[in-house]
Amino acid sequence: MATNQEEVSLLGVIGSPFVCRVQIALKLKGIEYKLLQENLANKSELLLKYNPVHKKVPVFVHNEKPISESLVIVEYIDETWKENPILPSHPYQRSVARFWSKFIDDKVVSAAWKAVFTVDEKEREKNTEESWEALRFLENEIKDNKYFGGDEIGLIDIAAVFIAFWIPIFQEVGGLGLFTSDKFPKLYKWSQELINHPVIKEVLPPRDPILAFFKARYESLAASK
Amino acid sequence: MATNQEEVSLLGVIGSPFVCRVQIALKLKGIEYKLLQENLANKSELLLKYNPVHKKVPVFVHNEKPISESLVIVEYIDETWKENPILPSHPYQRSVARFWSKFIDDKVVSAAWKAVFTVDEKEREKNTEESWEALRFLENEIKDNKYFGGDEIGLIDIAAVFIAFWIPIFQEVGGLGLFTSDKFPKLYKWSQELINHPVIKEVLPPRDPILAFFKARYESLAASK
Numbered sequence: 001m002a003t004n005q006e007e008v009s010l011l012g013v014i015g016s017p018f019v020c021r022v023q024i025a026l027k028l029k030g031i032e033y034k035l036l037q038e039n040l041a042n043k044s045e046l047l048l049k050y051n052p053v054h055k056k057v058p059v060f061v062h063n064e065k066p067i068s069e070s071l072v073i074v075e076y077i078d079e080t081w082k083e084n085p086i087l088p089s090h091p092y093q094r095s096v097a098r099f100w101s102k103f104i105d106d107k108v109v110s111a112a113w114k115a116v117f118t119v120d121e122k123e124r125e126k127n128t129e130e131s132w133e134a135l136r137f138l139e140n141e142i143k144d145n146k147y148f149g150g151d152e153i154g155l156i157d158i159a160a161v162f163i164a165f166w167i168p169i170f171q172e173v174g175g176l177g178l179f180t181s182d183k184f185p186k187l188y189k190w191s192q193e194l195i196n197h198p199v200i201k202e203v204l205p206p207r208d209p210i211l212a213f214f215k216a217r218y219e220s221l222a223a224s225k
Numbered sequence: 226m227a228t229n230q231e232e233v234s235l236l237g238v239i240g241s242p243f244v245c246r247v248q249i250a251l252k253l254k255g256i257e258y259k260l261l262q263e264n265l266a267n268k269s270e271l272l273l274k275y276n277p278v279h280k281k282v283p284v285f286v287h288n289e290k291p292i293s294e295s296l297v298i299v300e301y302i303d304e305t306w307k308e309n310p311i312l313p314s315h316p317y318q319r320s321v322a323r324f325w326s327k328f329i330d331d332k333v334v335s336a337a338w339k340a341v342f343t344v345d346e347k348e349r350e351k352n353t354e355e356s357w358e359a360l361r362f363l364e365n366e367i368k369d370n371k372y373f374g375g376d377e378i379g380l381i382d383i384a385a386v387f388i389a390f391w392i393p394i395f396q397e398v399g400g401l402g403l404f405t406s407d408k409f410p411k412l413y414k415w416s417q418e419l420i421n422h423p424v425i426k427e428v429l430p431p432r433d434p435i436l437a438f439f440k441a442r443y444e445s446l447a448a449s450k
Contacts, residue, residue, distance in 0.1 A: 072327065073320070079316035092301070094304065098297045099292070137278055
């Protein structure tokens with residue numbers, strides 16, 4: 001638990017999958033924190049000071065020390081507050097967790113994003129294929145486990161909240177079959193477990209405004225064709 | 226130290242900065258291992274079995290358990306063999322090390338590569354600018370320290386061996402001023418410290434064949450214009 005002496009805050013925006021990762025980790029650990037909402041169209045001095053490199057959220061600030069990059073933050077939280085571990089204790093299992101969470105960032109996030117938010121049909125097809133290929137690896141990895149972390153939520157599940165919550169929104173926006181229960185039955189079952197977990201439910205942003213936000217973005221992109 | 230009962234091997238190729246990272250970590254820890262040389266034009270069954278996702282080197286194999294992704298491997302090595310720590314012990318310093326090593330992979334490696342190995346002048350300019358911008362952040366971060374890790378080589382130094390050894394080769398091949406002592410005096414000084422460190426010296430591949438290899442690659446690309 002964070003003590004009264006500790007200052008814990010998070011610079012973020014509602015609706016970002018990367019901010020949500022940090023919020024899940026904090027909720028799992030039971031850490032109280034102050035959410036400092038950013039306006040990405042007019043970034044705060046604090047954000048530019050604390051993340052001069054990427055100028056992006058999330059930035060986690062613990063006793064005035066800032067940390068950026070969502071997965072780096074989640075590991076920091078796990079190392080700082082030991083209860084309810086997020087990474088496994090054995091080095092090999094830890095490496096597996098790091099491998100797949102990196103895989104999600106490298107192979108799923110941008111492919112799924114580009115599959116929807118492009119006006120180029122060929123780009124869409126290519127990125128849809130790439131999303132499928134990446135999701136197939138995860139379908140194979142989840143097997144019949146409840147979570148990637150086993151019986152409890154772990155690092156991969158936290159990284160993959162993007163797949164469970166954001167990809168279904170994206171595919172609704174773009175009218176695409178990116179991540180369906182037919183194509184990925186095990187991963188789909190996992191995604192339902194995850195978004196219905198009481199901790200995750202509490203942390204996820206409300207679906208409708210996020211859907212409306214991405215729909216508007218999609219339509220303005222389509223209109224610019 | 227690895228005991229006699231342990232099997233430690235590394236699937237790799239000579240001349241890869243990513244394989245070299247793992248070799249540095251193993252050398253710093255004093256771990257004996259078997260280097261299984263891959264031919265990337267004709268990948269071994271073992272490589273395809275152990276890294277079906279990326280089909281790339283390095284793959285580190287410890288007691289028949291394979292691990293991919295160079296930085297994930299280095300963290301595994303650091304957690305498994307405790308002597309001569311590569312990551313700092315404090316969670317905040319660990320997060321800083323992880324942030325900058327990820328930064329090197331995300332912002333330096335591909336920009337420097339594309340600045341040289343492209344036939345498109347605009348691409349070259351854009352990626353040269355991006356390389357400079359990224360290196361400026363590192364110039365600022367190294368300050369007057371001997372290594373990013375302080376007095377000893379740490380995770381960022383290992384990740385940044387790409388900058389110290391490979392970028393100078395790339396810029397010689399392409400006739401570019403990517404990373405000069407004028408532009409980046411502190412980072413240049415650091416790079417000289419690093420490549421002259423006895424452990425690094427022993428692990429780095431011989432410069433001339435690597436230069437010839439990349440020169441041939443560059444010339445065949447230029448000829449295809």
